[in-house]
Amino acid sequence: MSTVAGHAPSFPSRREVIEHVRALGREVVAVMPIHYPRAMLRAHRLHPIEIWGPPRVPRVEGSRHFQAYTCDIVVKATSFVRSGGIAGTKAILVPHTCDALQGMASVLGDFLHPEQRVLTLYLPRGRRTSDRDFLREELQRLGAKLSEVSGHQPSRADWMEAFEAEDAADAALADLYRRRERLAVSDRHFYQVIRAREYLTAEQFCEAATAVPEGNRPRTGVGLMISGIVAEPLELFDQIEALGAHIVGDDLACGFRRVYSTSMRNDPFERSASRLLKGPPDPTCGTPVRDRIEALQTRMRALGARGLLVYDPKFCEPELFDVPLLRKHLHEAGFPVLHVEFEMGETLPHQTLSRIEAFVETLS
């Protein structure tokens, strides 16, 4: 594995990762966004490979089963499952991130019956003690299902090994964000590494993260904060740089929102639950919008961001609820906000780029 400044980082492919984990005696589980207990899967000898709306898959097949106003992540993932994209995996885990994903879990489990087991995870919409207790029970329920899928009941040693490995990978992710200003790589390169966490093993990710070189990379132009669910295609970052701007920080569901704080509780389910509830503000976790606004303001000030680009897949309900208030309050605080909705594809439409270009001009 190598990571050279100015060059694309190279990681094992998904296929190579699958072969690798199988050789280690683990089976693969497809996982939908956003939050789920990684260490728990590992303790059960399972390896997660995430699906964030594969861009090369057409909506057609999936769109037969959902309303026209369902996001690409859900519709394209359903097409992907229907077209055999997750063949060879043991199960698909669909966390209750939003109504669209809950709908997907029902459509798969009740009507489409893929060959894989469909697992659900109900996530609470708050971070109170009662939410943690609920999640703990929910994780216990999921744990029983995971044992059925893998045929393995984790021992204390399995749990400890899994927590150690996944905590190290989470720490490597957090460290990448901490070192961000000093990294000698482009925004595209940075997010390629961040997103490799979606399928690499914890050890592979740690290696990839520590390989990101530090060095002098003077950053000119307008500093932007990017928020939303997922920034795709990665070409977006090249285009933003070409427009004379760069990303100083993110609030992306596929990025910073998964920088969890570690938890040291003894009970593995309690530990997993409290960890999942210790991430940055996230509308899909029921964080009040004012907390998100406050956190964004503080980070934008600290990082020197001039404006916020909210970049969301079309029809993302949890995000759409927050956007008007984000716009209003951040604007009042002196941070203009641009909200762009995109359809997942391989290229960036001219209109999207034009909006971002106009936004950068207004901030220049």
Added chain:
Amino acid sequence: MSHVAAIGIDAGSTTCKLVAVDRDGAIIAWLLEPTEPRVEIQVRRMLDALRAEIRIETAVPAIATGYGRKLIKQATRNLTEITCHARGVFRDLGRAGTLIDIGGQDSKVIQIGEDGRPVDFMMNDKCAAGTGRFLEYTAARLGVPIEALGKRALSVSSEEPISSTCTVFAESEIISLIARGAEPDAILRGLHRSLVGRVVSMARSVGIVPPVMLSGGVARNEAVRTMIAEATGEDVIVPRQPQLMGAYGAALLGSAA
């Protein structure tokens, strides 16, 4: 004649405009044509036509804007329509406020700050509803020439509400209204209301800071002006040459006037 300080080129999706300004930012000459498929060739020809009329030094900056801006090789720089429209209208009307620009294939709302720079904006460039194309298509169904649309819509007091915001569905709604014997001018009035409803709701999401200013080709349509004033409760001010504001702003930004 004064010297040309800069040229603005607005390669829009419906029309292509060229504006030359002097050192004080006054318009010396302009050209406007329907956009051709090869806009870069068209701009070359239009620049030659402009040179045949006025003396242009080779080092004069040329700023391109509009959807085809990146194709214009003669441009020394390109900027988005948002920045250029804001600058052009601010210079022409001398006011900060809310600019609604309704072009042939897109519409935008720009909040212009006290210094003439855009503070916030919103664009509708994915859907024909809320653009000039909406009126054009639907008017074609009624056989009314585009220049007469506004006058005809204001000539009646009755109005046929058009519930579809989508251009395609609105067209079939018109067909059923005609079949039911509805008055064509009342249909036209309803169509204008529908377009205005769409752009005003976009303006509301940005926040309406008075005065409301209107640019783009559709600004010439008196029914659109009247209905925007009714919907916002604000007077609507229109620059002298509403279609040229993008090119004018581009030229101003090139000359720094």
